[in-house]
Amino acid sequence: MYIGLDLGTSxxxxxxxxxxQRIIGSANASLEVSRPHAGWSEQNPQHWLDATANVLEQLRRSYLVETAKVAGIGLSGQMHGATLLDAxxxxxxPCILWNDTRSHEEAAALDADPKFRKLTGNIVFPGFTAPKLAWVKAHEPDIFAATRKVLLPKDFLRLWLTGEHVSEMSDAAGTAWLDVEKRCWDASLLDATSLDLSHMPRLVEGTEVSGKLRPELCARFGFENAPVVAGGAGDNAASACGAGTVAPGTSFISLGTSGVLFAANESYLPNPESAVHTFCHALPGTWHQMGVILSATDSLNWLSGVTGSAPGDLTAALGAELKTPGSATFVPYLSGERTPHNDAAIRGGFCGLSHQDDASALTQAxxxxxxxxFRDNLEALKAAGTTLTRATAIGGGSRSRYWLKAIATALQIRLDIPAEGDFGAAFGAARLGLIAATGADPVAVCQPPEINETIEPDAALTDAFDTAYQRYRALYPALRGVSQ
Structure with missing residues (x-):
């Protein structure tokens, strides 16, 4: 038996x-985000441990015999978070999370140093870990001085599980301290934020053993023998392992809180000017590129809160057939945007509203x-050397066929919908736990799921969507002029 643990934001x-790889059972525990100031997003790391203990206890109670036989645990986690530990x-x-934008000035200053893009292959985004430490040094110097280790969220969870300070390549690539091509910490990048290698955990590949579960936790949660804990992966790389997006040329599109267009690569293909992320994959000797939008299902959730209607009810009201884009255009920059703009200050909006626009028109927009x-992300990936013709659709938003039809038509790519099952980050983490425990071939384990349905672009609406996309593209410079 194997367990995948996914430490998400919520x-x-x-x-x-x-x-x-048959799913035996699952358990969930919720988390809250604290936003004490505009642009801030934090969590108490102790809450991660409490929630993890909760889900492991749920599994023990519901699957006592099966849990006793667990041999491997894999970890997935929200990326970029800065967890600062004392001696x-x-x-x-509190941990400064991935969607916290307070360090935008520090990020710009680090990004102006050419060695960061050269060594990491990425823009230094405000959400990355390195600028957060620069912010702490400037604004909380006593805390910075007391910092002895900096861990990513899932790696703090690993510390509790195993007692080891360890990270892995896919998550570490999102810190702006990793030489992404060589897959190692870079001393010069750390020095730019007044840190050194002693502040960093040791690195393993996502498929490797990072440690074993501590004896007291084995007894607490009913494991007969101490399971190994795999290196694991950042949430998007873990989702890729779950969806079988590991071979070069494969891709997925994730409609979660944020949105991700992810492509697996067999070589290192950086192009930071496109604002595409180029990270290590969870499997040894592989990399990936991805475009990231900060508010995907969060945009629909926002509209749900405003209208008082559930997200599913809003999308159901549109019917089954894809409609021609209306006059109303929505720009989803509710928390700023990453790809392709790298703009923490930009904010979203509606344009072209009329008296005739009702809740359904706003939902459609x-x-x-x-x-x-996502089309912006696709164009950025093309600029970075990756051309996609199809992608596997995952994430909560992929339950809306209407939304998938709109995306397929806007991007002019096929979207494959997996057969019923769970192919997300927790499943990918469980696969990594299996590989670490058994030594199995990673590619053989991380096979893509059976495809239940393929959404084709609507050829009759291609021109209308292209016209609406150009109108959408014109809104960014207009909004930028009033968002600063």
Whole structure:
């Protein structure tokens, strides 16, 4: 038996699978985000441990016999978070999360140093870890001085599980301290933020053993023998392992809180000017590129909160057939935007509203706006040397066929919908736990799921969507002029 643990922003999920990768059971525990100031996003690391203990206890109670046989645990986690520990491995402050934008000035200053793009292959985004440490040094110098280790969220969870300070390549690539091509920490990048190698965890590949579960936790959660804990992956690389997006040329599109267009690569292909992320993959000797939009299903959730209607009810009201884009255009920059703009200050909006526009018209505009943001990501990937013709659709938003039809038509690519099952980050983490425990071939384990349905672009609406996309593209410079 194997367990995948996914530490997300809104909760922790545990997935129990057997050696044939059949899902035996799952458990969830929720998490809250603290936003004490505009642009801030934080969590208490202790809450991650409490939530993880909760889900492991749920599995123990519901699957006592199966849980006893667990041989491997894999970890997935929200990326970029800065968890600062003192000499006793205690958090010095709440973790600064991936969607926190307070360090935008520090990010710009680091990005102006040419060695960062040269060595990391990426823009230094405000959400990355390095600028957060620069912000702490400038604004919380006592905390910075007391910092002895900097861990990413899932790696703090690993510390609790194993007692080891360890990270892995896919997550570490999002810190702006990793030489992404050589897959190692870079001393010069650390020095630019007044840190050194002693502040960093040791690195393993996502498929390697990072440690074993501590004896007291084995007893607490009913494991007969101490399971190995795999290196694991950042959430997007873990989702790729779950969806079988590991071979060169494969891709997925994730409609979650944020949106991701992800392509697996067999070589290192950086192009930071496109604002595409170029990171290590979870499997040894592989990399990936991805475009990221910050508010995907979050945009629909925002509209749900405003209208008082559930997201599913809003999308259901549009019917089954894809409509011609209306006059209303929505730009989904509710929390700024990454790809392709790298703009923490930009904010979203509606344009072209009329008296005739009702809740359904606004819903249609929101779905189209997110689709056009994905089109921006696709164009950025093309500029970085990656051309896609199809992608596997995952994430909560992929339950809306209407939304997938809009995305397929806006991007002019096929979208494959997996057969019923869980192929997300927790499943990918469980696969990594299996590989670490058994030594199995990673590519053989991380096979793509059976495809239940393929959404084709609507050829009759191609021109209309292209016209609407050009209108959408024109709004960014206009909004930028009033968002600063």
């Amino acid at each position: 909760g922790v999920k545990a997935l129990l699978v057997d050696g044939a 006793a491995d205690q958090p010095l402050r 929101v779905l189209e706006g997110v689709a056009f943001a």
